[in-house]
Amino acid sequence: MHNLHLHTQTESIAFTKGRPLPFSSLPGPVDLPGIGSLLNVMWNGGLQNQHEIMFNYHQKFGGIFKMNLGFFKSVQIGDPCLLESFLRHECSYPKRMEIKPWKMYREYRKEACGLLTLEGEEWLKMRRVAQGKLMKIKEVGKMDAQINEVLKDFIPHVRRVCDKEGKIDDLYFELNKLSYEIICSVLYNERCGLLQEACTEEALLFIHSVKKMMNYLGPLIVTSPDLHKQFNTKSWKSHTEAWDNIFATVKKCIDKGLSSDCSQRNDLLNAIHNEQSLTKKQLSSLFTELQIGGVETTANSLLWLIFNISRHDDVQEKILKEIQSVLLSGKIPSAELLQKMPYLKSCIKESMRVTPTVPFTSRTLDEDTNLGGYLIPRGTIAMINFHAMMWNNDCFPDAQLYQPERWMKPRSTVNPFANTPFGIGRRMCIGRRLAELQLQLTLCWILQNFQLIATDTEPVKSIASGVMVPTRKLPVAFKKR
Numbered sequence: 001m002h003n004l005h006l007h008t009q010t011e012s013i014a015f016t017k018g019r020p021l022p023f024s025s026l027p028g029p030v031d032l033p034g035i036g037s038l039l040n041v042m043w044n045g046g047l048q049n050q051h052e053i054m055f056n057y058h059q060k061f062g063g064i065f066k067m068n069l070g071f072f073k074s075v076q077i078g079d080p081c082l083l084e085s086f087l088r089h090e091c092s093y094p095k096r097m098e099i100k101p102w103k104m105y106r107e108y109r110k111e112a113c114g115l116l117t118l119e120g121e122e123w124l125k126m127r128r129v130a131q132g133k134l135m136k137i138k139e140v141g142k143m144d145a146q147i148n149e150v151l152k153d154f155i156p157h158v159r160r161v162c163d164k165e166g167k168i169d170d171l172y173f174e175l176n177k178l179s180y181e182i183i184c185s186v187l188y189n190e191r192c193g194l195l196q197e198a199c200t201e202e203a204l205l206f207i208h209s210v211k212k213m214m215n216y217l218g219p220l221i222v223t224s225p226d227l228h229k230q231f232n233t234k235s236w237k238s239h240t241e242a243w244d245n246i247f248a249t250v251k252k253c254i255d256k257g258l259s260s261d262c263s264q265r266n267d268l269l270n271a272i273h274n275e276q277s278l279t280k281k282q283l284s285s286l287f288t289e290l291q292i293g294g295v296e297t298t299a300n301s302l303l304w305l306i307f308n309i310s311r312h313d314d315v316q317e318k319i320l321k322e323i324q325s326v327l328l329s330g331k332i333p334s335a336e337l338l339q340k341m342p343y344l345k346s347c348i349k350e351s352m353r354v355t356p357t358v359p360f361t362s363r364t365l366d367e368d369t370n371l372g373g374y375l376i377p378r379g380t381i382a383m384i385n386f387h388a389m390m391w392n393n394d395c396f397p398d399a400q401l402y403q404p405e406r407w408m409k410p411r412s413t414v415n416p417f418a419n420t421p422f423g424i425g426r427r428m429c430i431g432r433r434l435a436e437l438q439l440q441l442t443l444c445w446i447l448q449n450f451q452l453i454a455t456d457t458e459p460v461k462s463i464a465s466g467v468m469v470p471t472r473k474l475p476v477a478f479k480k481r
């Protein structure tokens, strides 16, 4: 266990009579010509272990330090007060670090970009269109019935895939199916049959293709994607083929969803299409990237939630009691009834803090910025380390323990910038409300039908592979109630 003590803003800021210090005077790990700290990172477990490495660097250097990974220079932010002051100067079109192979694919196939990959005014225009439907609690609340329909099928599916001891061979894959089925239901009012006994390869194509695309993304980024494309390497070909399948799957859903039979449906696709502010190409890139952003992240958060609850019987009992006290006489959970379940919500919030799905996000600075008393030059990539902040013992006493009660206090003293699992500012996750509703409803259904049992108590480590995945099968069993 680490005992992280990040410096508070006042401790870490180095002021020189109001004039910021130069970037070069920021502390940071060894910076070798051409490769920066890459050797250090490789020596300590590689990019898969970057969350732990950065966590330890924050412990050593404080809430802000500089780092050069060879292929980019960054300033690392791991202090909630610094993050707050950083956001105070947020520009109109915040920019994440470019994922070059994704951009290259879109140029190569003449596809448009969606919210994950767009920048500038075009990003804002698309964001506004989608935000009106996805960031309003009331609008998202109306999706509860569709989500419940999917969950109604998920419960018998879980029973089917459990072995005699209640263990599921690949729980993560099953949760990915659930998540995909839910997102298709909400976006297109379409069911894909992933929770049926005989599910087709075609239905699984999207999930398999995302996995394949992500597997080739790392190698393409670390080496030169341009060279891979020029020599048409296996990595470039496989990455392209995976994206071809992803776009083809989404286009099929869009064509069907907008056909005359379905155009009266009450789904997100028709709601956005009827506003007539996006071209068909933009629609397919928006929906492709909503699906990319929404399937594995939600499945992953659910996986860790199941794990955390399985290890805390007292918590599990307490949530079940709360659910039973609200869902009297066989009522089905709804967005409205969830408002009466503060403990269930705290359990989800705490799980996302202690076992976050996404450990960092990034912003490319569009102008020279004074941060923490240092002048950070324009173009530098600011890495915002949620993981280090969420595990900060100053913000969260016993930060590495799962304690949902910490969110139940009447007056919370937690700095809201310390717990941002969905990112922050104008570019924060657009699917946040939908993901929260999905997690809350799923937890209700699972706990009403199963007791979650921890099958061992050994630690489970995680590695950064796009999202934070466990290094071994989760030791969890589902016991029918």
Ligand code: HEM
Binding pocket: 096, 115, 116, 127, 289, 290, 291, 293, 294, 295, 297, 298, 301, 357, 358, 360, 361, 362, 421, 422, 423, 424, 425, 426, 427, 428, 429, 430, 431, 432, 434, 435, 436
């Ligand atoms: C962006 C996390 C679910 C779509 C993000 C970001 C994070 C995140 C950390 C980066 C935000 C930033 O840079 O400040 C999560 C987690 C989820 C989840 C933990 C599940 C528990 C979803 C869902 C959707 C979605 C369900 C789709 C409906 C997106 C999109 C972006 C994004 C499109 C880019 C937004 C933009 O740049 O304008 N998400 N997400 N996410 N997420 Fe999610």
